[in-house]
Amino acid sequence: MTDEPQRKDGATELRGSPVAAGIRTELAARVARLVENGTTPHLAVVVGSDDPAVAKYAGAKGRMAEKLGIGLSVTTIEPTRGQQALNQAIDALCADRNVHGVILELPLGPGLDAEEAIARITPAKDVDGLTTTNLGLVAAGWEANAIAPATPAACIRLAELVGPLAGKRAAVVGRGRSVGRALAPMLVNRDVTVTICHTKTPDLAAALAPCDLIFVAAGRAGLIGANHVRPGQVVVDAGINVVDGVLCGDVDHAAVSPIVAALSPVPGGVGPLTSTLIFSNLMQAIALQQQS
Structure with a gap:
């Protein structure tokens, strides 16, 4: 199994499972060492x-x-x-x-x-990284001393499959506690220039146009369509919606995929990686507890 993104339906698919598999191998080894000790x-x-x-x-x-x-x-x-x-x-x-x-x-x-x-x-012990303490440490640029939320971390890992993030321009569409409010400072910590958008942003397409990366977590199915993107952009969809009994993200995949350079699917993109990074956060929690 490879971590390399796969091309499908135009855009390169950014799938979480191959990346998660590699992380789980490392986690199993770390757990074994802890148990031995x-x-x-x-x-x-x-x-x-x-x-x-x-x-x-x-x-x-x-x-x-x-x-x-x-x-x-x-x-x-x-x-x-x-x-x-x-x-x-x-x-x-x-x-x-x-x-x-x-x-x-x-x-x-x-x-x-x-x-x-x-x-x-x-x-x-906050392995979801949602307490004000952990969110505050992330915002202050002290991620090494924090437990960072798993979903934003998964978004970053997927974007990094395409290339380094430093120096890029990114838009974060969504300002929720679990994704947007943590993802924006995490990107800044990686030398990304960040624009924060949401469902009340006027002319969303104009705000997204200059960006190399678009991260979407607004909780609105189909929010990002063909008129919001341009060729060359990388789109990571962290939205979770159920429409007519079908799980989907915030991006209209069929409309956006033929245009952009890379796109994470829903399901199969951010989700599998988030589930694994929760256990990476558990390892970070143990390290913090042992330090104290």
Whole structure:
């Protein structure tokens, strides 16, 4: 299996699975060394929803953890039990020295506040990189001391398949906590000139035209079409939408692919890589905890 991007339907396809496979090989070796030294990595997943899709995400993490030799536990809080029960579960996991990472599966069920719950996660166990501490360290340019969010990191890895990012101009379309707000400073940290756009940006096409790279995570299916792109651009689609029962991104793949130089598919692009980088973040969490 190769990390080289593959051409399909015009644009070069930026697929996450080949890159993720290489990372998993490295992770398995790191986990083996930790176990030899008396530390068995453990990730705690907290589910606060009755949504079968959320349970599916947790199950997928469990299967990958098993392959890597990582312990994983799932704590499920029924939404009817309320915010206090969710907060207490997170507090207990963060206080457990045998738990090295805590991740809150989103979205939460009705009546539960994700922001309040995330704020209770100890930054050194925040493998999703969503606490204000980790986001602040990233924004300050101190990524080595932070746990960076996995989805923005996956976007960067895919873009790097085409070539170095330093000196490029990039647009980040979307300003959400999990992708856009972290991705923009992460790109700046790599010497990229960044324009931040969103669904309220007037004349989005004009804003994107000068950019070499376009990262899209606005949560709106088909937001980026043929009139928004030009030849030579690299487009990374981190959007997740379901339209008529079909999973799709924020980019109109069929319209954009014949024009741009490279494009990540949905599914198959950012997603598989994000799932693997969560476990890379767990290794970073263990390193931070051992330092302290």
